[in-house]
Amino acid sequence: MAKKLLVQNKILKGGIHYLTSDYKTRNESRSTHNGMDFIGPNKIDDIVAIEDGIVNYVGYDKKGGYWVSIKTNGIEHRYFHLKKGSIKVKKNNQVKKGTVIATMGKTGNATSYNVHFAIYKNGYQDPKPYLMNKDPFNLRNNDAFTTFVKGIQASLGANVDGIAGPETLNKTITISRTLNNKHPVVKVIQEYLQTLGYDLGKYGIDDVYGPQMEQIIKDYQEKIVGLKGNLIDGIITAKKYTWEKLLKLS
Ligand SMILES: [Zn+2]
Numbered sequence: 343m344a345k346k347l348l349v350q351n352k353i354l355k356g357g358i359h360y361l362t363s364d365y366k367t368r369n370e371s372r373s374t375h376n377g378m379d380f381i382g383p384n385k386i387d388d389i390v391a392i393e394d395g396i397v398n399y400v401g402y403d404k405k406g407g408y409w410v411s412i413k414t415n416g417i418e419h420r421y422f423h424l425k426k427g428s429i430k431v432k433k434n435n436q437v438k439k440g441t442v443i444a445t446m447g448k449t450g451n452a453t454s455y456n457v458h459f460a461i462y463k464n465g466y467q468d469p470k471p472y473l474m475n476k477d478p479f480n481l482r483n484n485d486a487f488t489t490f491v492k493g494i495q496a497s498l499g500a501n502v503d504g505i506a507g508p509e510t511l512n513k514t515i516t517i518s519r520t521l522n523n524k525h526p527v528v529k530v531i532q533e534y535l536q537t538l539g540y541d542l543g544k545y546g547i548d549d550v551y552g553p554q555m556e557q558i559i560k561d562y563q564e565k566i567v568g569l570k571g572n573l574i575d576g577i578i579t580a581k582k583y584t585w586e587k588l589l590k591l592s
Contacts, residue, residue, distance in 0.1 A: 344361065344381060346358070346359070346360055346361075349473040350475060350476055351392045351393065351439075351472065351474075351478060352390060352392070352440075353380065353392050353457065353459055354380060354387045354388070354389060354390070354446075355388040356383060356384070356387060356388075359382065360380060360382070362379045362381055363378065363456075365378050365470065376460050376466035377422070377458045377459050377466065377469055378459050378460075378470070379457070381446075381454075381455065381457075382446070386425070386445060387445070387446050387457075389421055389444050390440050390443065391437045391438065391439055391441050392419050392439065392459075392473070393472075394414060394436075394438055394439050395412040395413050395414035395419070395539060396412065396413050396436055396539035397410065397435045398412065398413040398418065398434075398539045398541075399411035399418075400431065400433055406420075407423045407424065407447065407449025407451070407452060408423070408425070408426055408428075408429060408450070409421060409423070409424060410424065410429060410431060410444060411462070412443070412539075413539030415538065416463060416486050416537045416539075417461065417463045417472075418461070418463065419461055419462075419472070420461070420462055421444065422450065422458035422459075423447050423448055423456060423458055424445065424446070424447045424449060424457075425444065425445040425449065426447065428444045429444045434561075436561065487590070489533075490537075492504045493534075494506075494514075494527060494530055495510055495513075497526040497529075497530055498513040498514060498515065498527060499513060506590065511580055511585060511586065511591060514580050515527070516578065517531070518577040519551055519552070523550060523551035523552075524549065524550055526549075531555075532547045532555065540558050542555065542558070559577075559578060560576045563575075563582075569582065569584075
């Protein structure tokens with residue numbers, strides 16, 4: 343019954359995936375199945391993140407058991423039936439592709455050890471393209487990123503073509519709690535951070551560079567830009583690579 347599936351982007355640490363139940367829509371079957379179920383060769387396998395992202399949910403419900411959702415460019419990848427106590431991530435953690443996030447379990451509505459993997463964006467989607475394609479989350483070309491680049495270009499007076507390059511980088515300004523903290527570019531960055539899955543706190547998208555945003559930028563500088571010590575200062579400058587990273591130029 344289990345069929346070995348060769349995947350490009352693994353969710354089981356060992357990389358060997360046996361499909362025990364496929365995604366089914368109402369058109370294909372009387373009962374729907376909003377994800378794909380997998381087992382590995384070891385009966386109880388470790389589960390890894392399919393892509394870099396931000397943890398946007400860790401919790402429990404009767405159907406899914408313990409489960410985790412990680413968000414990348416507005417797309418949630420969800421892992422269900424996790425073993426109790428095995429979850430290694432917390433909400434708002436930044437996770438790298440291939441990092442162990444939990445161990446397979448049978449919590450919730452599951453009769454045997456397996457992981458139910460689902461993709462959620464405006465409803466559940468077939469996970470297969472995300473498992474099989476080389477760049478399924480389309481990090482460089484996706485709509486949210488293009489919107490972000492165009493917004494940056496418009497608010498900084500650069501040529502608006504949706505393609506970030508040296509000209510756009512040249513026009514960038516320093517943003518901090520005291521410098522340009524109400525510049526229109528702040529809102530563009532806030533909207534983008536939200537699509538990446540960051541929680542902007544009680545003030546949300548308020549067009550002001552405040553303490554919550556500073557905390558997110560510090561986290562971004564540490565975990566994504568790779569800065570250390572005093573360089574993690576929450577100041578967005580081209581000099582210290584934060585702009586370059588936001589614009590995916592490095
Ligand atoms: Zn399932």
